[in-house]
Amino acid sequence: MRRDFYEEDHDAFRSAVREFVSREVVPDQLRWEEEGRVDPALWRVAGRQGLLGLAVPEEYGGSGAGDYRYRCVFIEELARVGAASVNSQVSLVDDLALPYLLDLGGHEQKKRWLPGLCAGELSPALAITEPGAGSDLRGIATTARRDGDGWRLNGAKTFITNGGHADVLVVVARTGPEGGNHGFSLLLVERGTPGFSVGRNLDKIGQRGENVAELFFDDVRLPAEALLGEEGEGLRHLREHLPTERMSIAVYALAAAEAALDWTLDFVRQRTAFGRRIADFQNTRFELAEMRTEIDVTRSFVQDAVLALNAGELSAVDAAKAKWWTTELQQRVISRCVQLHGGYGYMREYPIARAFVDARIQTIYGGTTEIMKGIIGRDLVRD
Secondary structure, three states: OOOOOOOHHHHHHHHHHHHHHHHOOOOOOOHHHHHHHOOOOHHHHHHHOOOOOOOOOOHHHHOOOOOOOHHHHHHHHHHOOOOOHHHHHEEEEEHHHHHHHHHOHHHHHHHHHHHHHHHOOOOEEEEOOOEEEEOHHHHHHOEEEEEEEEOEEEEEEEEEEEOOOEEEEEEEOOOOOOOOOOEEEEEEEOOOOEEEEEEEEOOOOOOOOOOEEEEEEEEEEEEEEEOOOOOOHHHHHHHHHHHHHHHHHHHHHHHHHHHHHHHHHHHHHHOOEEOOHHHHHHHHHHHHHHHHHHHHHHHHHHHHHHHHHOOOOHHHHHHHHHHHHHHHHHHHHHHHHHHHHHHHHOOOHHHHHHHHHHHHHOOOOOOOHHHHHHHHHHHHHHO
């Protein structure tokens, strides 16, 4: 079928990204998995090539390309080689941290942080999840109290991507005693601030090249200018920015499913059983046909959602639809592809095995499948 989602500029960008991924990511990604961290030098190379901070205006060191299709290209090229850990950390910069600074930060905050983040010389983290609060944002217990002209921050966060290495963190804290819609705010915390400490680096089953850590805030003194956005509007700021995060997860989920299918097609065309190619068995062809169709049909919705995001019209409900459907599709496709690989699908030397464990978190972070369905369901039945 005819596709006109991408244009010539996107194709040219894809060529540059593919060359970058082939040269800078593929040779080292297994080593990074073993070491539990992507080499920070990668981000500086990406920054020099203009691959970070795509939507950030040039005056702050970015590319000024607000078209999210460029991000889709980068995501797809990382999925094509199974670089889930690298993708997660690029997304942390462009889809999670930078949008908050770009949309909510004052000029001084932008000038302080955006150029270094776009250059890959600084790294961020978004600190939302706590030991007792995941998808339930109202359960956040970390507090920030007024202290003269500044703030005192106390609490703990967990499962924070890049938390152990971040130079600046966007921290969600309860600033009103009653909580509620206007009881939370966003604060910027610098690495090395007295009272801020990093706990364990958490041992994950997948995306092992990605650092995930516990964070602790013990009477951390922050200046007034640490406030990001409006006081008491933290939940609104989060809700406004979560659709972008969820679309980044959805785009990767779809691209990862497609990559898994491509690897499997190569495998079943070459592997034989009972004197025949695995690809020649009817069951194999039915499995492949179902996966191909589901991926192609899903792509239409995801691309429409990306265009809506570009236009500033993507609703939280449609982002939730894209997020839960694509990540569950990713689970189904990769599991079936492992089965078609047979015993080889269980070996980490094959990308399908690594993709299997890397994919499992996709239905959890960014809001679980159940939370996404809840968002959609409430919208359907509201008066």
